[in-house]
Amino acid sequence: MLTVFLAVLRRDLLLSWRGRADLLVTLAFFVIVVCLFPFGVGAETNQLRAIAPGVLWVAALLASLLSLHRLFAQDHADGTLEQLLLSSEPAVSWVAGKVVAYWLTTGLPLVVAAPGLALLFDVEQGALPVLTFSLALGTPILALLGAVGAALTLGVRGGGMLLALLILPLYVPVLIFGAGAVEAWLGGTGATAHLLLLGGGLAGALALAPWACAAALRIAME
Amino acid sequence: MTNERMTNPDNPPGRSPTSWLRFAAPQQFYPLAGRLAPWFACTAAVLTVVGLYIGFFVAPTDFQQGEVYRVIFIHVPAAWMSMFIYLVMAFWAAVGLVMNTRLSFIMSQALAPTGAMFCFVALWTGALWGKPTWGTYWVWDARLTSQLLLLFLYFGFIALTRAIEDPRRADRAGAIIALVGAVNVPIIYFSVQWWNTLHQGASVSLTKAPSMASTMLAGMLLMSIAAWMYSIAVALWRVRALILERERHTEWVGEVLEAEGRAR
Numbered sequence: 001m002l003t004v005f006l007a008v009l010r011r012d013l014l015l016s017w018r019g020r021a022d023l024l025v026t027l028a029f030f031v032i033v034v035c036l037f038p039f040g041v042g043a044e045t046n047q048l049r050a051i052a053p054g055v056l057w058v059a060a061l062l063a064s065l066l067s068l069h070r071l072f073a074q075d076h077a078d079g080t081l082e083q084l085l086l087s088s089e090p091a092v093s094w095v096a097g098k099v100v101a102y103w104l105t106t107g108l109p110l111v112v113a114a115p116g117l118a119l120l121f122d123v124e125q126g127a128l129p130v131l132t133f134s135l136a137l138g139t140p141i142l143a144l145l146g147a148v149g150a151a152l153t154l155g156v157r158g159g160g161m162l163l164a165l166l167i168l169p170l171y172v173p174v175l176i177f178g179a180g181a182v183e184a185w186l187g188g189t190g191a192t193a194h195l196l197l198l199g200g201g202l203a204g205a206l207a208l209a210p211w212a213c214a215a216a217l218r219i220a221m222e
Numbered sequence: 223m224t225n226e227r228m229t230n231p232d233n234p235p236g237r238s239p240t241s242w243l244r245f246a247a248p249q250q251f252y253p254l255a256g257r258l259a260p261w262f263a264c265t266a267a268v269l270t271v272v273g274l275y276i277g278f279f280v281a282p283t284d285f286q287q288g289e290v291y292r293v294i295f296i297h298v299p300a301a302w303m304s305m306f307i308y309l310v311m312a313f314w315a316a317v318g319l320v321m322n323t324r325l326s327f328i329m330s331q332a333l334a335p336t337g338a339m340f341c342f343v344a345l346w347t348g349a350l351w352g353k354p355t356w357g358t359y360w361v362w363d364a365r366l367t368s369q370l371l372l373l374f375l376y377f378g379f380i381a382l383t384r385a386i387e388d389p390r391r392a393d394r395a396g397a398i399i400a401l402v403g404a405v406n407v408p409i410i411y412f413s414v415q416w417w418n419t420l421h422q423g424a425s426v427s428l429t430k431a432p433s434m435a436s437t438m439l440a441g442m443l444l445m446s447i448a449a450w451m452y453s454i455a456v457a458l459w460r461v462r463a464l465i466l467e468r469e470r471h472t473e474w475v476g477e478v479l480e481a482e483g484r485a486r
Contacts (some may be wrong), residue, residue, distance in 0.1 A: 148402060152395045156385050165381055166399055169374040170406050173413035180417060201409075212402060219394040 004089045008097030015074075016105040022070065027109045030063040034117045045122050052121035053131065053182035057175050060110045060135060061142060065164055065171075067106045068146040071098065072154050072217070085221055091214035099147045099210065107139035123182075130185045130195075137198040138178040144209035145170050151216035174201065246323045248465040249474050259458040266451035273444035281437045293351045294438075299446040301344035303453060304372060307337035311379070312404035315397035325461075327393035328468070330400060331383050332460035336453050338376035345369055364418040368411045375403045389468055 016023060037055045038048060075081040084094055114135050115128040123131070149167040153159040181194035245251045277295035284291040311330045318326030348366060349359040360366065382399055386392035469475045 145402075148398070152382060152399060153385075156382075158385055162378075162381055162385055165374070166378040169371045169378065169410070170402070172371060173406075173409050176413045176417040208405070212398060216395065216398050219391055219398070222391060 012101030033059040134181040144205040262455035269448035277441035297347040304341035315400040364415040
């Protein structure tokens, strides 16, 4: 089971590395969305500082939503997914491998880039570790929940918009606790409670989402 | 495969010992739904008239809010129903996945539009109620926000089941998203409440429940039961339409339609 996980993880990482331009597009999207906000709301420093955590989190949410279709589409098109489903290995192990590879290639760059972008909004430097940590805990939840939605909408017409409609309401708690962690730290109450809840959410998603995702893939390929 | 055999029109399940489970076959359920639906609809109509009469003419005027509060007789039943229908929908989705019965999926899909409608009615009447009492159509209160998210969950379910062509896949995919949604509803509600207490403070308190006059309570309960009856009637009619659509290639649907055509 672990060997399948590692093999799929390695394969997906290798494939992403071969097409690394795609990954940069996700990152560029994140950066551009974040940079649009000052044009929209005005460059007043206090205001920017107030909206920074929310803006960064919403941008991370949209960036991971837009890259979700890549998770299974390629394998669906060339038949790999069918072969994986036919194999005797438990589907959960390779689904988990794919999601982890997906997070490493799209979620992790956002986590790394976020502190730099936060400086553009003049966020207090002490809050940057909290921001990074909240994103590091929250983006895997986005990837896990998104994988279920991506599997459900696989090959469906209008899949992209449908995916957004299905998944974005489910992302709301992550957004609340993620952005809330930074704001709580800035407000002086400490971010521990928010981060613990995010960690709990991650544990819950890890326990449930791969199974739901595997079931959804089976339905999609029937 | 057992499912196919159970609902195969060539092999009527009526022969099996009389058990209510035989109504799990669409062919058996179709006439039953047709017989039951008008009764529920009539009950709903009568209760609505009585409930609205009590609500608008008998119940006393609220000493704080005046006549405006009377929207409660539509608002609260709609909000209750919208939440309850989502649970029922998820229940039928789970039954469908576990027991592999097509009728359960049809039932959950038939309930969704009614749930979304009640959700919208609750938001709409809430906005109309909010303007005179709070001075604004919308506040980002925990209840309002989670109701809005519930509406989005309904839209997602409806959109997914309509977008997938193959009914078998649509059924199952819809069932999974209904269950994922049902797991998330308490999380969403809790998180929104948490967020709300941090941002808003208690500027608007919805929880101040003044001791209610018994006529008010009676009107509200009557309207709630009316909403139940309405939901059941509409869901049954929608189930009938869905069954006909799905089974249109079978012989029995042809016979039923011919018989109905003759009756007209």
